[in-house]
Amino acid sequence: MEKEKTYSRVLLTVGKWVLILFFAVYTIFPLIWLVITSLKTNAEYFANPFSLPAVPQWGNFANAFRQANLGQMIFNSVTVSFVGTVLNVTIASMAAYAISRFEFKGREIIFAAFSAGIMVPLNALMVPYFTIFNKIGLIDNLMSLRVLYAAIGLPISMFIIRGFMDSFPVEIEEAALLDGCGFYKRFFYFVLPLVKSGLITAATFQFITCWNEFVYANLLTSSPRLKTIQIGIRYFTNQFTTDYVSMYAAIVIAIIPSILIYTIFQKQVISGLTAGAVKG
């Protein structure tokens, strides 16, 4: 009996670690392979996909930059993501303040509508989004992406920020109210500093989403000088049909910023995700 118990316990522990390591290797191995391959020569890569580079070919990265004009694309992605995030978090925190702090007719309906927005299959709205931006003359203009990204991220950002605001008692502000602080002053001097970590959470999440967005960047812009990095790496598949290693270098360049931001704000990404999803 005792023997059986320890036997099954050993089996469980082994099974547990097999699973843990399987998923870890599955996730990490292709990424490591990508980085190693991006440092090989094409000849080395064709000869054996698993070999290590004899000499790390840092030139592949320079090649990728030069041939595909990656610098311009990174610049586009940075400005689009930055403006999209600032707009989004500003607008979402204003609305969340009104909904979280004041009782008025229809506030829960408004909030429920926004929350339902999380589930809308945005990819199905290609035609209307295209028509809207076509009508206001913003097709092939990065402004369309900035506004669109700010808008489509609103439901999740409002969810996150409202959650943080709700977790602070209204009494703190009531004291401020007695001191004669008005609606706007309370927002800027009391509520925003209190929910700072909520704002960072929403912003991190939003920035990564903007940085990675492909479908609408692809649909709404066409000029080469307006390409974002995600569109850029996709065009490598046409340009470098033989220069695989430079293509892999470009992919590495494209994913480094999101991984970097993720590692810095890891706590925020994970807590933001759960705040938005568990209640939704």
Added chain:
Amino acid sequence: MKVSKKERLGIVIFLLPALILFAVFFIYPIMNVVYMSFFNWNGISDATFAGFKNYIRIFSDKVFLRSIKNNIVWALAASCIQVPMALLMALILSRKPKGWKLFRTIYFLPQVISGIALAMLWSAVYNSEFGMLNGLLKLVGLGNYTRNWLGDPKTALICVLIYGLFYIGYYMVIMMAGITDIDETYYEASRVDGANAIQTAIYITVPLIRYSIVTCVTLAAVFGLRTFEQVYLLTNGGPANRTSLVVLYLYNQMKNNNYGGANASSAVLIVVGACVIVSIRKLFTKNED
């Protein structure tokens, strides 16, 4: 907080930008898609009323039907394979084995990498000439099994679908948060009753995080319906439309200036998505009584 007159103006001003963006980019587009799906439109000249013709046309198009079928397979695979795997790992990692934080970070990593970069990475894995998968097969002496994974109609769909299924971090994190919220007294009670780890997981943890599980199943199904990048980049629907999905279908309709057909397929997607969400919720609340 009670609202004074002065504050009422502030509330309106603060809500307005969000409401305008929401109206323009959520409410109007959805209504517009449904309305315009009853019109013939090439994007340039005036739209003409078409009744149900767009719907009849797409539903008699084999490619559209296959796309729907593929989307259903995709949604089912995500909710019935990916989410249970994520649940299993959430149960394991929330017992805090050595290095659990590191593993959580690793599992979540694909979530922050763009879908297009991941798809390109996997196209390198599946590449028939220099691909990692064929290379691995040769390495372990299974050279007979090498093939053009994405070009073979037998394997194309499973290949574009399967690689994302093992990226479990997103759902795992949601369910782990649910597990953290469970009151410690439940576990103390089960310990007193002499339950082992597996019994505790099945009878205590899983029922208590059912909200998180339902959320994950819903999200997985919805994401399965709106998938686009993987297929667009890896196969563009080929070979012979074997891997087409509804969003890719509507994208191609749009590119061919058949906006009516595109809108009808969008409308189908939105309605199916809404039905899926509602029925998962219904199914779940019924179990609760």
